[in-house]
Amino acid sequence: MSIASSTQQICFLVLSATTVVGSLGVVLLPNIVYSAFLLGGVFLSVAGLYLLLNASFVAAAQILVYVGAVNVLILFAIMLVNKQETLAAIPGLLVRRLLSGAVCVGLFALLLRVALTTTWALPGPPPVGEEATIRIGEHLFTDYLLPFELASVLLLMAMIGAIVLARRDVFSTDVITGEPADQGLIEKDRTPLLIEKSANEPTLLSKP
Amino acid sequence: MSTDLASPIPLEAFLTIAALLFCVGVWGLINSRNAVRVLMSIELMLNAVNINLMAFSNYLDGQLIRGQVFAIFVITVAAAEAAVGLAILLSLYRNRETVDMERFNLLRW
Secondary structure, eight states, rough: OSSSSHHHHHHHHHEEEEEHHHHHHHHHOOOOHHHHHHHHHHHHHHHHHHHHOOOOHHHHHIIIIIIIIIIIHHHHHHHHOOOOOOOOOOHHHHHHHHHHHHHHHHHHHHHHHHHHSSSOOOOOOOOOGGGGHHHHHHHTTTTHHHHHHHHHHHHHHHHHHHHHHOOSSSOOOOOTTTTTTOOHHHHHHOOHHHHHHHHHHHHHHHOO | TTTTTSSOOOOHHHHHHHHHHHHHHHHHHHHBHHHHHHHHHHHEEEEEEEHHHHHHHHHHSSSSSHHHHHHHHHHHHHHHHHHHHHHHHHHHHHSSSSOOOGGTTOOOO
């Protein structure tokens, strides 16, 4: 905590403004690629807020996990499903947006009222500051050992589940249409390049 | 020197930012047509919860920083959720050839 207090306040204002504007951009921008990059910006500024809260280890974990893994994963997913489609209009979309906006504003007012009217037990014990990483390590290997091991099992399960869900050679049929849902079959059936080639070849063969 | 000095940023400021981020995430979760954007909104909400945990950990629980440990667990679960969610999204896209949330209505009565 060697930074001056005014510097901390300026940093907090800049980081919170970046967070809020970036999250609004994530939700509101029509182009989803811009949304994904803004999400990375939001993650980075949240990591900056963690640094203001004397939590350097969690800030580093936030940058590594969110910006390095989750955001890249989201970008890859956008590239894999990037089909320009015109969304069909829904009746009452504006009403739905206004209603949900009202609900969200009400929720925000409720949370704000709780945050401002509760008498927190301040000032609490002094923060440990630089020793936070040591304390986290002690916690993870003493009283939070079981959740730590469960988290590793959960990550293994998520990894295997993601591989099983996203692999290509699962032979299954669509429930509604009854046609095969396998990616290779879809590509053979519906890729325009292959259809064009198969349509051209009989004409070439039939000419001579 | 830093122990007797009160923090220049009040706790309520962090709580306000977290509440705002959470509400933006909820709005995006309800109103997004693109399934990838729904997953991004869930990540925003998880980050808001993490900000709350970290703020309480720093201001009210400065010696035993249990909020930071919880934030690490939340980050872990969020990473697992993102991986499985995007795999489900890829599988859905192969089946239905769209990412429009309005057309994922198989369970609708």
